[in-house]
Amino acid sequence: MNPAEQSANAAAARDIRTRWLLSAPALVIVFVAAIGPLFVMLAYSFMEKGDFGDVKPWTFSLEGWFNVFLSQDIFDGTIGIADAHASIFWRSVSLSLMTTAITLLLGFPTAWFIATRPRATRDIWVFLVTIPFWTNLLIRTFAMQEVIRNEGILNNSLMALGLISTPIQILYTDTAILLGMAYVYLPLMVLPLYAAMDRIDFRLIEAGYDLYAGRWQVLRRIIFPLVKPGVIAGSILVFIPSLGAYVTPRVLGGGKNMMLGNLIELQFGAGRDWPLGAALSITLMLIVMVALLFYVRNATRSGVRGHG
Numbered sequence: 001m002n003p004a005e006q007s008a009n010a011a012a013a014r015d016i017r018t019r020w021l022l023s024a025p026a027l028v029i030v031f032v033a034a035i036g037p038l039f040v041m042l043a044y045s046f047m048e049k050g051d052f053g054d055v056k057p058w059t060f061s062l063e064g065w066f067n068v069f070l071s072q073d074i075f076d077g078t079i080g081i082a083d084a085h086a087s088i089f090w091r092s093v094s095l096s097l098m099t100t101a102i103t104l105l106l107g108f109p110t111a112w113f114i115a116t117r118p119r120a121t122r123d124i125w126v127f128l129v130t131i132p133f134w135t136n137l138l139i140r141t142f143a144m145q146e147v148i149r150n151e152g153i154l155n156n157s158l159m160a161l162g163l164i165s166t167p168i169q170i171l172y173t174d175t176a177i178l179l180g181m182a183y184v185y186l187p188l189m190v191l192p193l194y195a196a197m198d199r200i201d202f203r204l205i206e207a208g209y210d211l212y213a214g215r216w217q218v219l220r221r222i223i224f225p226l227v228k229p230g231v232i233a234g235s236i237l238v239f240i241p242s243l244g245a246y247v248t249p250r251v252l253g254g255g256k257n258m259m260l261g262n263l264i265e266l267q268f269g270a271g272r273d274w275p276l277g278a279a280l281s282i283t284l285m286l287i288v289m290v291a292l293l294f295y296v297r298n299a300t301r302s303g304v305r306g307h308g
Contacts, residue, residue, distance in 0.1 A: 054274055106189075199226075
């Protein structure tokens with residue numbers, strides 16, 4: 001190896017060491033503030049619950065994980081599926097998927113509208129989309145409660161128009177939770193979609209029309225493939241917080257229609273079953289991880305096809 005190559009290798013090694021040193025504080029913070037608590041939850045999930053909450057340290061037990069999926073009858077000891085937990089899991093996943101679908105249906109035309117405005121006014125429309133983030137989540141949820149309650153804006157308007165004679169019971173139902181989450185997380189769908197649409201070469205769309213493609217064919221074969229990364233990113237950004245939502249189901253569901261976030265909080269609070277709460281938390285994290293892996297896999301495929 002000649003001196004020039006040795007000098008280049010030494011410079012590269014110094015550059016790598018410098019980068020590691022510069023990133024070390026951030027890595028420590030991430031480990032202590034994010035990964036560390038996850039390890040604590042994982043350890044708690046394999047411990048025996050305490051008599052008054054907490055856990056019994058260094059007492060190994062699988063009861064927490066057992067109670068996530070199964071239940072034992074207190075009278076005859078028979079083991080069966082934990083129906084309550086299964087119902088809450090199903091409600092959480094189904095409502096999160098429906099929230100994602102609704103925000104996509106509403107967010108796609110909204111993002112398209114913004115992306116097709118003159119360049120000088122696009123920033124104003126994006127600014128308007130981000131305004132809800134200025135308000136606390138709890139306040140936005142209470143605002144939705146005022147809209148859908150029996151004496152709220154929606155029912156009063158429908159009654160004034162003569163469309164209904166008595167108020168529709170929306171509050172404290174799954175529908176209320178769905179409407180609330182769609183309202184809260186809609187901007188998280190619009191922004192990635194707009195970012196993807198803003199990069200579209202509209203000459204491709206004009207070429208599609210020149211080749212006698214209809215609007216549906218242009219949407220399906222040109223627009224959608226080009227904005228697919230934005231669709232996937234927006235769906236993940238909506239699905240993950242919806243799955244672990246706590247405030248919206250608590251306020252709009254009235255505590256009767258619980259989701260995973262509420263169930264976890266119940267175990268660490270009134271339920272005093274920390275191992276079960278920890279096991280549920282890890283289960284929720286695993287579901288989120290699967291969703292993220294799905295996103296990464298599809299994003300990688302889209303990137304490969306885009307460069308191909």
